């Protein structure tokens with residue numbers, strides 16, 4: 001479908017499809033829209049790079065290792081502090097950032113010595129860290145630095161049983177941050193989960209996979225699962241620690257929340273260790289209930305599962321109705337990475353009576369788009385990898401009341417007088433689970449029903465009118481002082 005702003009980039013037409021239009025194919029909904037393709041050169045879209053996906057999403061939340069970026073400071077800066085993946089008992093991973101800080105000299109002569117020095121210095125400063133993750137960026141990849149070899153040399157020099165793990169996640173190596181998720185999963189599985197040390201399977205133990213504890217989401221996701229009587233070995237990777245990640249094969253079940261960023265590791269674990277996995281969504285009452293049901297079914301504790309669901313729903317019922325009354329009917333544009341684009345429409349529509357009219361995904365693949373189309377209503381506009389003018393046109397032409405996106409797009413909404421909630425790193429949070437839904441609803445209520453929107457768009461009184469001081473008086477006063 002052609003958006004007006006895309007006249008100069010007609011190949012964008014295949015990335016924009018309205019559900020129910022001629023281009024839409026209900027038989028193959030994921031295939032009717034192009035996705036996971038390189039961005040057209042010159043098209044300024046909002047994607048992150050492979051390094052961002054590996055360092056920022058998958059590796060970064062592991063809380064007891066040092067995270068070292070091999071590259072210029074700019075790449076490390078980009079990866080630090082923007083994603084609030086909290087940890088329960090240490091802030092090491094959030095407080096510090098390490099980078100080899102490549103300069104022109106290393107780009108010409110090679111940066112391996114500088115990387116080795118950086119790793120050793122980081123270890124010397126923080127000897128208690130359980131491991132060191134090293135992430136590659138574009139420039140050392142282009143000049144051919146051998147990060148694997150440096151990691152091996154660093155391990156030998158440290159000689160303290162501290163694994164140094166290198167991630168070949170140069171920014172240019174994929175079409176988006178999605179490739180970085182894949183690299184992160186592969187390296188963690190290959191390098192850190194050792195088949196020679198396979199732990200004993202534990203009956204009532206699960207791993208939560210693809211959940212990153214943004215602003216404390218685990219505080220609301222874990223309790224209902226624990227009330228089922230389950231032990232949670234690890235969350236991959238929010239609030240995760242190195243040893244528990246190594247112990248992932250001991251769980252009887254992998255419960256996968258974000259399949260896009262972490263389905264790779266559960267597939268590998270299933271192939272190697274036979275551990276089954278189930279895909280769930282922890283967003284909204286219907287899907288959160290279903291998640292509990294699926295887990296309870298697996299462990300044959302259906303009755304207990306129903307009790308937990310009933311008790312959680314009762315606990316939020318009154319407040320949910322309050323927010324529903326305040327949010328019902330608002331038209332929403334969701335622009336997120338991948339899975340939230342299909343996790344959120346049912347939640348906003350069923351739990352809060354909102355109307356999702358447009359959905360944009362930064363890095364969704366074919367299966368993400370299939371799920372988006374399956375879950376949105378007729379006529380919803382779906383856009384893959386949108387650029388700035390497309391976002392602006394949708395905000396302007398689709399009568400949007402609320403834009404749920406990331407900080408980069410916040411002011412695009414504000415300049416158009418449209419309310420905004422930060423869906424990437426949240427305005428407050430947590431947002432997931434039964435109880436997090438209330439926090440999400442509260443932030444949306446504050447955004448949509450903010451009294452400022454009553455003023456926006458009104459004609460401003462000229463200075464000096466309506467009883468305010470006359471501007472010329474002020475000019476006169478100032479002139480007098482200056483004289």
Ligand code: SF4
Nearest residue numbers: 049051075137138171
């Ligand atoms: S694209 Fe390359 S240079 Fe840019 S942030 Fe990513 S790794 Fe660094």
